[in-house]
Amino acid sequence: MQNPLKKLTINETALDWEKKLLSPRKLNCFKISDSNDHFVWGDLINICGIKKKFTRNAIYEAIQATIACIQTDIKLWVLKLEDFNSSLFFKMSSKLKITKHEINLIELGGEMVKLVNLVDQVVIKGLIWYRGIDFLPYLPCCPIKYKVFQPLLGF
Numbered sequence: 023m024q025n026p027l028k029k030l031t032i033n034e035t036a037l038d039w040e041k042k043l044l045s046p047r048k049l050n051c052f053k054i055s056d057s058n059d060h061f062v063w064g065d066l067i068n069i070c071g072i073k074k075k076f077t078r079n080a081i082y083e084a085i086q087a088t089i090a091c092i093q094t095d096i097k098l099w100v101l102k103l104e105d106f107n108s109s110l111f112f113k114m115s116s117k118l119k120i121t122k123h124e125i126n127l128i129e130l131g132g133e134m135v136k137l138v139n140l141v142d143q144v145v146i147k148g149l150i151w152y153r154g155i156d157f158l159p160y161l162p163c164c165p166i167k168y169k170v171f172q173p174l175l176g177f
Contacts, residue, residue, distance in 0.1 A: 054089070060108065062102050063089070066084050073126070076125060077129065082144060086144065089150055101113045120138045
C-alpha cells in the first residue's frame, strides 16, 4: 500500500489539497473526438464505484476522453457514449448529474474526491472547455486555429 504524500489536516478537504497540486496535463489531441478511443462516459462513471485507487493523470485523461464543456450564454456538456453495437455518439446536456460519484486518488492517500470537483478543475484549467460547436468535418491533418468542439473529427 502506498503511503499518502501528505496527511490532511482536520480542516482541509481533499479538494483543497487537489487545488494545490500541479495543474493536470492537457492532452495533445482531442481524445473525445478520437473514434479509436472507446473509453466513454459510462466507463468513467463505473470507475467511481470501485475501491481501486487511480492517479490524478489517469482520471484527468479519462475526463478529457469523455466530456467536453461548451460555454456560450449557457454551459453545455457533451458526453461521449457508446451504443449496444459499440458505435460512438455524443449526448448533450445542460447539467451533469454526478454529485454522488467519488474517486480514490493515489496522490491524496486514497482520499475520496467527488468527480464533479475534478471535472470542475478540468474546466477551470481549460482542458475540456470549448467556445462553441463546429459541425463541419475537418481532417485530423488540418487543425482548427480556434478552440471549438468538433464532434465529427475522426468519425
